[in-house]
Amino acid sequence: GAVVSQHPSWVICKSGTSVKIECRSLDFQATTMFWYRQFPKQSLMLMATSNEGSKATYEQGVEKDKFLINHASLTLSTLTVTSAHPEDSSFYICSASSPLATNEKLFFGSGTQLSVL
Amino acid sequence: QKEVEQDPGPLSVPEGAIVSLNCTYSNSAFQYFMWYRQYSRKGPELLMYTYSSGNKEDGRFTAQVDKSSKYISLFIRDSQPSDSATYLCAMTPYSSASKIIFGSGTRLSIRP
Secondary structure, eight states, X not given: OXXXXXXXXXXXXXXXXXXXXXXXXXXXXXXXXXXXXXXXXXXXXXXXXXXXXXXXXXXXXXXXXXXEEEEEETTEEEEEEOSOOGGGOEEEEXXXXXXXXXXXXXXXXXXXXXXXX | OOSEEEOOOOEEEEXXXXXXXXXXXXXXXXXXXXXXXXXXXXXXXXXXXXXXXXEEEETTEEEEEETTTTEEEEEESSOOGGGOEEEEEEEESOSXXXXXXXXXXXXXXXXX
């Protein structure tokens, strides 16, 4: 089956630093990737939708200048948490789909646990 | 009111029991319904995908959708310790891969 690789799986950083998370589709071209955030014992909340070659669409309440998304190729999207603070500590998950895919063909990465000290 | 409501549990049952997990929703535009399984600190894995009212069976899993009541269920028969995980319901108005609204997840533990 299709595989989405997310890296790193775990990162600790100091407050004020920036952290980049990568999401790669390994065996298909992902025209669309989604970035979610999940707090402990809570649901996945969509942060933004990223389409290859265009600007990401952010959900209401998500600061686009803080969470920079780049989808420069059909197999890679990155999420950069800029000037991270402890309240940004969360589990970040990406998902990816190929062109014209249904929700049944939406594949998730294994997630990145971010801890900001 | 949240668009999707799901009992967070935790739910603990003995091995072999039948498990019933449920979600209710308020948006009648939702047409496509999913159940995901998520192990701790991992991404969700799709278990069931349905788009009409009624039942869909896959092995030990049965998904049930009642659009008139805005209620969906996942049944697990002959539950196994390996079924211990968080189960997330999810739904969307769109058939194509798009914004999905997730429930908060139910933590399930199967006791050997």
